[in-house]
Amino acid sequence: MVCFRLAPVLRVKLFLVCLALGAAQPFTLELNLTNSEKATCLYAKWQMNFTIQYETTNNTNNTVNISPLDNVTYNGSNCGDDHTGPKVAVQFRSGFSWNVNFTKETPNYSIDRISFSYDTKDNKTFPDAKYKGIVTVSDAVAVKIPLNDIFRCNSLLIYEKNDVVQHYWSILVQAFVQNGTVSREEFLCEEDKSLTTIAPTIVPSPTTTPTPKERPEVGNYSVTQGNSTCLLATMGLQLNITHDKVASVININPNTTDVTGSCQPKTAELKLNNSDIKYLEFVFAVKNENRFYLKEVNASIVLANGSVFSTANNSLSYWDAPLGSSYMCNKEDTLSVSEAFQINTFGLRIQPFNVKEGVYSTAQECSLDDDTILIPIVVGAGLSGLIIVIVIAYLIGRRKSYAGYQTL
Numbered sequence: 001m002v003c004f005r006l007a008p009v010l011r012v013k014l015f016l017v018c019l020a021l022g023a024a025q026p027f028t029l030e031l032n033l034t035n036s037e038k039a040t041c042l043y044a045k046w047q048m049n050f051t052i053q054y055e056t057t058n059n060t061n062n063t064v065n066i067s068p069l070d071n072v073t074y075n076g077s078n079c080g081d082d083h084t085g086p087k088v089a090v091q092f093r094s095g096f097s098w099n100v101n102f103t104k105e106t107p108n109y110s111i112d113r114i115s116f117s118y119d120t121k122d123n124k125t126f127p128d129a130k131y132k133g134i135v136t137v138s139d140a141v142a143v144k145i146p147l148n149d150i151f152r153c154n155s156l157l158i159y160e161k162n163d164v165v166q167h168y169w170s171i172l173v174q175a176f177v178q179n180g181t182v183s184r185e186e187f188l189c190e191e192d193k194s195l196t197t198i199a200p201t202i203v204p205s206p207t208t209t210p211t212p213k214e215r216p217e218v219g220n221y222s223v224t225q226g227n228s229t230c231l232l233a234t235m236g237l238q239l240n241i242t243h244d245k246v247a248s249v250i251n252i253n254p255n256t257t258d259v260t261g262s263c264q265p266k267t268a269e270l271k272l273n274n275s276d277i278k279y280l281e282f283v284f285a286v287k288n289e290n291r292f293y294l295k296e297v298n299a300s301i302v303l304a305n306g307s308v309f310s311t312a313n314n315s316l317s318y319w320d321a322p323l324g325s326s327y328m329c330n331k332e333d334t335l336s337v338s339e340a341f342q343i344n345t346f347g348l349r350i351q352p353f354n355v356k357e358g359v360y361s362t363a364q365e366c367s368l369d370d371d372t373i374l375i376p377i378v379v380g381a382g383l384s385g386l387i388i389v390i391v392i393a394y395l396i397g398r399r400k401s402y403a404g405y406q407t408l
Contacts, residue, residue, distance in 0.1 A: 028170070029068060031088060032260060033079055038225055039180030040262050041079035042086045043150070044173040048098070051165040054120060056128040064125060066118070068092035085112065086175045095119030095134070102175035104147070109176050111143040111151075114159070116166060137161045145187045150174040153189035180262060181269070184279065184298065215332075218347040219254020222358075223261035223270060229358040230263035232326070233270055236346035239280075241301065243309045243340065250276065250301065268352035276302050283314070284352035286323065292353050294318040297337045311341045319350055321364040326351035329366035 033042040049067035056062055068090060076089030076099070085103045092098075096118050103112045115138035120129040139161060145151045153171040160166075171189075174182055216236040223231035237252040257274045266286040273279050283296035296314040303309055318335055321327040328349045335343040351360050 029072065029090065030258070030260075031074055031077060032262075033077055033086070034225070034262075035079045037180075038262075039264070040177045040182060041180075042077075042088070042102075042173075042175050043177060043182045043260070044088055044175075045258075046168060046171040046173065048166065048168045050116065050118075050167070052118060053163040054126055055130045057130050058128065059130075062126075062128070066093070066096060066125070068096070068098075085109075094122050094125065104176055107147055108144045109147055110145070111141045111173075111175075113138060113140050114166075116164060135162075135164075137164045137166075143189070145175075146185075147176055148178055148183050149185045149187035150183045151189070152186045153192055155189060155191035157189070157191065180264070182260075182271075184300070214251070215346055216251035217254055219252070219257065221254070221259045221270060221272070223259070223263060223268070225263050229355050231261055231268050231270055231353075232349075232351045232355055232358075232360055233282075234347060234349040236348075237272075237280075238344040238346070239299075239301065240342040240344065241303070241309050241340065243303060243307065246305075248303055252277070252280075263352070270352070278302065278308070284319075284350075286353065289323075291320060291322055293320040294335075294350075297335070297343070299337070299341065309341075311338050313337045319348075324354045324361055326360045326363045327366070328363035329368060331366075331368040333366060333368055 028045065028047055030045040031042070032040055035041045049065060051063060051065050053061050053063045069092070071094075072090065072092045074088070074090055076087065078087055080086040080102070085101060087102070088100045090098045096116075098114075098116050100114045101112045103110050115136055117134055117136040118125075119134050120126040121132045123129075139159075141159075143151070151171065151173050154169065157168045157171075158165060159168070177183070216238045218234060218236040221233040221235075222229050239248075239250040239252065241248045241250070252272065253274070257272050257277070259270070259272060261270045262268070268284045270282045270284075271279055272281075278300040279298065280301070281296075281298040282294060283298070284292055285295040286292050294316055296312070296316060298312040300308060300310040316335075316337070319327045319329075326349055329345065330347055333345050333348065335345060337343065348366075349360060349363060354361070
């Protein structure tokens with residue numbers, strides 16, 4: 001049995017040096033598989049590359065570094081059935097393929113077997129190769145994960161066999177997604193657990209007002225289902241957090257933020273994450289069969305001091321609009337999730353249902369944008385002011401008229 005293991009420190013440094021010198025650069029792969037009911041059944045996100053040694057016609061050994069940078073496809077990936085477990089299949093570049101199979105043994109599931117194939121007939125990648133043909137390395141992997149957990153491993157894992165060294169890191173995978181929703185409960189690999197250190201005790205300081213930040217950049221986000229877009233969102237997001245009596249403000253940069261989500265007939269989910277945000281999840285629902293609204297927000301955020309702030313609220317009622325339309329609020333607005341967590345939105349437009357041809361439908365504007373209510377207010381204020389001026393002028397006039405008469 002061959003298991004993943006953490007490489008020695010010197011080896012890790014050598015690997016990183018190779019990357020810096022121009023060997024295969026890291027590329028993030030992401031797969032969100034759905035079943036026949038369009039519900040997520042498997043989610044995976046990871047990075048990997050390979051070092052291959054081969055013999056040349058001159059009886060010397062050459063080494064090449066391979067990373068799935070281009071022509072990446074996922075043909076053959078599936079959710080599994082009653083007889084076979086889920087499978088992730090990746091094809092990339094010219095003649096390279098990588099597969100991983102999963103099995104379920106309640107209450108756990110396992111990363112069962114990994115195989116990697118390459119074709120030495122590719123003269124560009126394997127010049128002067130002595131053997132011409134397809135080479136496959138395959139073996140079992142001993143990793144068991146609780147069924148309702150998502151497996152995370154940020155550490156570098158190395159698997160060696162038959163002149164091939166496989167490198168994996170930044171792994172996030174759940175092979176048996178329950179009820180179409182990717183779990184927020186994480187199961188860490190042993191290597192990540194060994195890197196966990198106890199943070200120094202920090203005496204909480206009095207609540208401080210954070211330094212105001214500039215307006216966040218407005219980003220465009222979307223969720224696709226099959227070949228069509230099912231959710232559209234445009235917004236600038238500023239997070240306001242109070243944790244251990246310390247206030248923080250975080251602007252979300254859409255250029256460095258990843259987007260996932262799902263769309264169901266009566267619920268829709270938009271999930272954002274980046275290096276600081278483990279997840280920021282917006283859940284929308286249908287009410288009365290003819291309107292939608294923001295029902296739930298869940299968040300887990302890494303703060304500047306390394307601590308993690310997490311919160312959830314599934315009883316919200318924001319961004320209400322008719323089905324078949326979008327909700328829009330151009331002016332700055334505040335979404336209060338809890339006493340410790342508020343989200344300021346800028347340039348907001350959202351449509352989580354009934355998106356047609358990938359474009360927004362007619363928007364219902366928020367009250368902040370609706371200027372029509374200002375007209376009667378302005379007219380009323382003007383009339384009130386005019387009446388006050390007339391009354392004051394009348395009183396002054398009467399006072400002057402009495403000033404010309406003297407008592408005899």
